[in-house]
Each structure stands twice: as structure tokens, then as C-alpha cells.
Amino acid sequence: MACSSVWGGVPRRIVFDNAAGVGHKRKDGGVRYTELFAAFRAHYGFDSTLCNPYSGHEKGNVEAKVGAIRRALFVPVPKAYGYESFNADLFERCMAMADKPHYRRGERESRLFEHDRAMLLPLPAAGFDPVAYKRMKADKYGAVTLEGRHRYFTGIEHAGRELIVGLRADSVEILDTTGKPIGMHERAYGDAPTSSDDPVNQLEALVFRANAWPNSKVRDALPDPLRSWLDQQGRIELQGHLRTMLAVSRDTGWRTAIDAMSDVLSATGTLDAASVELQAARLRAGNEPIVYDEPVDLSEYDIAFSDLHH
Numbered sequence: 001m002a003c004s005s006v007w008g009g010v011p012r013r014i015v016f017d018n019a020a021g022v023g024h025k026r027k028d029g030g031v032r033y034t035e036l037f038a039a040f041r042a043h044y045g046f047d048s049t050l051c052n053p054y055s056g057h058e059k060g061n062v063e064a065k066v067g068a069i070r071r072a073l074f075v076p077v078p079k080a081y082g083y084e085s086f087n088a089d090l091f092e093r094c095m096a097m098a099d100k101p102h103y104r105r106g107e108r109e110s111r112l113f114e115h116d117r118a119m120l121l122p123l124p125a126a127g128f129d130p131v132a133y134k135r136m137k138a139d140k141y142g143a144v145t146l147e148g149r150h151r152y153f154t155g156i157e158h159a160g161r162e163l164i165v166g167l168r169a170d171s172v173e174i175l176d177t178t179g180k181p182i183g184m185h186e187r188a189y190g191d192a193p194t195s196s197d198d199p200v201n202q203l204e205a206l207v208f209r210a211n212a213w214p215n216s217k218v219r220d221a222l223p224d225p226l227r228s229w230l231d232q233q234g235r236i237e238l239q240g241h242l243r244t245m246l247a248v249s250r251d252t253g254w255r256t257a258i259d260a261m262s263d264v265l266s267a268t269g270t271l272d273a274a275s276v277e278l279q280a281a282r283l284r285a286g287n288e289p290i291v292y293d294e295p296v297d298l299s300e301y302d303i304a305f306s307d308l309h310h
Contacts, residue, residue: 006091009120010044017051017059025050036130043128045121072097083170085208132167135177143195144174150188151195158182200254203246210235210242218242226262229271244273252280259283 016022023033031050033041041048051059073093078086098109105112136144142159143151146167154163154174163182166173174182186201188194194201199221206216213219219227230241241261248257260280265271 007117007120009117009122010046012119012121013047013049015049015051015059019050022048023050025052040128040130043124045124069094069097130168131173134165134167135162136165137162146172149191149193151193151197152183152185153195153197154182198254200246200249203242203249207239207242207246210238213238213242218245222258223262226258226265229265240273241271244271244276247273248276248280251277252284256280256283 021034022037023031025031033048073090095110095113098113100109101107102109102112138144138154138158138161140159141153142156143153144163144165145151146165152165152172152174158176162177164175164177164179166175168187170187172185172187174185176182185196186205188196188201197217199216199218202217206212206218213230219230222230230238233241245257245261248260252260257276257280260276260283261271263279263283264275268275
């Protein structure tokens, strides 16, 4: 119900299609919901219906709208630095598409949406928290490992201790056995091994919370003078440089991205995304940076251009 807070209420009935996480229809026509979805539905108080399998005719117009949205908003495949900001922007773009007459009723779709919103059920005082808790033992380094490859560090003081791990779609919460919070980590996915102490894992959060920069692992992992130069940047400028660092790290790796930024800063005294991306590509390809025998004197260009205006 991520959009319920934007809508200001809860739909009275929601129709689901191909939702194994919701439940499935039995041969006798009944419905068996999953335990998590049953709790979710009870929390918000809405009714639900499942479409019949292999019955596309039940929702033909919906399928057409899905295709239209996909072509308008997801081609080419969008890039985002975080789900929250991406979803907020996506909602605004969807609402902009609704600023046109409804194909059957003639009234503007945005106006009809306001009529529907007035009929929503009120939101409960607290949101639903879809979390699964499990007990795990930290290793000798104070880390717990999920799915055999994603490591989340709690601190060496918790090495060998039993901990409570809360699993959410986008985060991993770690608590001690009394329920006291120890740490919160962004949840990792995929087949490649990950570790929460990798500075790259904190970059995405820093892009949107630049005020956390002074105490971040990312800052501590940077060499000078790159670190000192970034310390002197304003919040907006810092966010831009962190976006560059994140994008290049994803393409070429953390170490290559930092080496490229250091090289560009040393050569130009500043950073721009294009130069960093180019230098990172050169480093990844194994090409050494260009080194001139003599310093390049750009003042010759000033003289040449000044002569043109006289």
C-alpha cells in the first residue's frame, strides 16, 4: 500500500492478477490467501478478489493500459538512485498522463480520480510493516550472512552472539536478543557476494542524505586530496559528485571510480562527470593517462582569441 499515503485512503476492494504472494483459487471456487497477505488485508480493512487464471478477457482494458504506461514511462529502461525517489517521480508522471478526458466518460481522468479518492476508506493510524524476524548467530567478525552471500556487519563486539534479524523488502534490521536495535542496512539482492562494509553500499543513501557525509564510511575510504576537496563542497555540489561516484562505481568498480576522480581532480582542480567517466573507462581498459613532457600552457589560447576581437 505504498501509494495509499499519497491517495489519502485505502480502496474498498482490490482485484489481483497472477499474484502468488496473495493467494490462489481452489478447485471448489474458494480462495486460499497467504498468511502475510491475510494480515495485510485485515490491517487495512479492504476486500479482495482474484482474477480467474487464463482469463485475459476479464481485464482487457487494464492490460492495454499497462502496455501504454510501459511504453510511455519505462522505454528506455529508466535509471534511479533509490526506490523512494523513483516511485515519487513515477507517481507524478502518471498523474500528468491523467490530465486528459476519459475514453468513455469524457470527463478528465484526474477529476474522476478525485471522485474515487473521496470514496476511499480511512488510513489506519499505523502502517503495515511486512517484516520477517529470524534468530541468527554472528560470525567471528560480527557479521550475519543471508542467502549464503550477503554479509551484514554489526560490530566486532557482537561476534559469536545470537542476534535477531528483521528482513524487509528494502532493508535488514539487526537487533540484540532483548529487541534493542543494533543497526539497519540496505538489503542486497543478486548472485554476486556483497558486504555491508563496502563503501559503495552507502553511496546511494548519501546521495539523498548528504548531511551524513562527514561521518560516512565513504568519506573515510577516500584518499586525500579527493576527500578534502569534497569536504569543501556545498550540499548540492556534493550530491552531484556523489551521483557521479555511484554511477561510475557501478560501471567500473569502486577502486577504478576513485582513481579516476583523483586523476581528474589532480589534472584539472575540479570534477565533472564526463571527465571522470572517460578516465574510468581508460583505467578499466588498461590505458595509462596521457602525460606531457612539458606543462600545457593554456594562456596561448587567451592570446589567440583576444587577437580575434581586435
